[in-house]
């Protein structure tokens with residue numbers, strides 16, 4: 469029997485919060501790469517928060533889900549790739565993706581887990597590095613507050629601020645995540661925003677010297693709490709606002725006047741504008757990982773059919789580190 473491709477597509481626009489019913493699975497023959505193309509056997513798919521925003525647009529349904537993937541070259545009609553090579557690029561939530569060879573980047577499996585190409589050594593890592601280092605510009609003895617601090621981007625953003633000598637506090641959604649960022653990642657403190665109480669008071673208690681840099685992945689209440697404790701000339705890096713992605717408006721920021729009082733600089737950030745730095749960043753991050761100077765968690769679910777629930781779970785915080793889905797066997801996975 470000829471092997472078939474399977475794909476998860478967007479089948480319905482969410483009426484409120486996304487549900488697994490918004491997705492559907494379909495089967496097809498495995499496509500043949502044309503001249504210049506490569507057929508990739510996907511191993512890992514990425515679950516990214518911005519997909520939730522993509523689900524709301526009004527392009528016709530059903531439609532494929534564009535996603536970063538890392539996989540093995542199955543067939544190649546591009547001079548740079550041979551069967552068995554590992555590569556990452558923009559594919560789809562499917563078992564096999566055909567990609568232009570020119571859009572793929574080779575991955576050396578000797579450097580570390582191949583999944584790292586789309587997590588800590590990839591675009592989420594670049595986001596954390598450039599947004600924290602170039603936009604936030606942390607200095608020794610400054611206090612840095614990071615929201616979604618146990619996630620793919622936040623967990624690294626906090627570590628890059630620590631490397632600059634700052635005191636780093638994370639906002640997270642559970643005690644287990646607070647434990648993770650403090651004990652495993654070396655943050656100086658953490659606030660569980662689901663613990664009850666007034667968030668700005670909890671943040672003030674964790675940041676007694678006020679906040680010099682706020683790295684925002686959340687918006688809403690978290691942004692309001694950070695403003696409430698902002699120091700003079702604080703820098704706010706606006707990286708994402710996940711509290712408002714899943715069909716519910718985030719609570720409004722009612723204290724924007726504090727940005728006037730503290731003379732806060734707020735800078736929006738888009739990693740797509742810094743893509744050209746990825747090769748340099750990937751090499752640097754590999755060195756930091758090898759030297760044990762940064763730590764990184766991946767939170768991997770198995771099987772293509774698990775992708776919709778894995779994505780929705782991440783939106784609601786059931787991940788520690790980067791949420792990925794493994795859809796084919798990873799031959800480089802070391803036992804233990």
Ligand SMILES: NC(=O)c1ccc[n+]([C@@H]2O[C@H](COP(=O)([O-])OP(=O)(O)OC[C@H]3O[C@@H](n4cnc5c(N)ncnc54)[C@H](OP(=O)(O)O)[C@@H]3O)[C@@H](O)[C@H]2O)c1
Pocket residue numbers: 515516517518592595616617618619620621622639640641642645661685686690706707708709710711712737738739740782783784785786787789790791
């Ligand atoms: N600007 C860019 O170029 C760029 C690039 C990549 C990512 N981003 C943004 O960066 C942010 C993090 O992305 P990621 O891929 O690293 O995802 P992630 O942090 O690994 O996962 C999302 C996390 O958001 C938290 N969250 C969800 N709803 C929340 C709420 N209402 N209040 C507080 N926290 C909430 C959850 O953790 P808790 O358990 O802590 O709630 C969840 O684990 C997102 O806003 C994303 O859009 C921006």
